[in-house]
Amino acid sequence: EPEVTQTPSHQVTQMGQEVILRCVPISNHLYFYWYRQILGQKVEFLVSFYNNEISEKSEIFDDQFSVERPDGSNFTLKIRSTKLEDSAMYFCASSLAGVTSYTDTQYFGPGTRLTVL
């Protein structure tokens, strides 16, 4: 069964450093998402991406964050200058269709644990 993959599984970085989290969505999916979950808290939406542009973003997704689909398979989340509060599990997800379709099920990857020291 196709699945979303994410690398690395765990990233440790120093405050102020840039990090890039990588995701390979399911191959025929058209919509891509990033969510994060701070330890012990709810899963929070960050951004959705469709047709090579951001379709929605939350208040968390400020200028320090960016997303890119550099080729036909990867989807990346970049944090320009990490802060301590960026420490969280970051989940990538993809869906075949958007919310207006009955097939808008989102499939999540296993996550990347980001630790900012």
Place this chain on the structure above:
Amino acid sequence: DAKTTQPNSMESNEEEPVHLPCNHSTISGTDYIHWYRQLPSQGPEYVIHGLTSNVNNRMASLAIAEDRKSSTLILHRATLRDAAVYYCILRRNNNAGNMLTFGGGTRLMVKP
């Protein structure tokens, strides 16, 4: 998306049925009811969704009240692997957005 209310936690015995309730009294006519779950140390996983009629799939059943103000996710025979946080999420079918809004969910504990 309209708000949902779920119990914080529930317990079940292995191999017994589990009924996980969700209240959504402000649901609108175009809201689909989605259930996802999150196993320990994993990403969320789709379980089932429906609009008005009850739905069955290989993982679970979804029973939707006639007035749609509540729904129940039914696991017919709980296994230890079903221990997870279960999220009930309403998604409006009006192109307003594709994001999933997760609440606190119900933490299901399954006892052997």
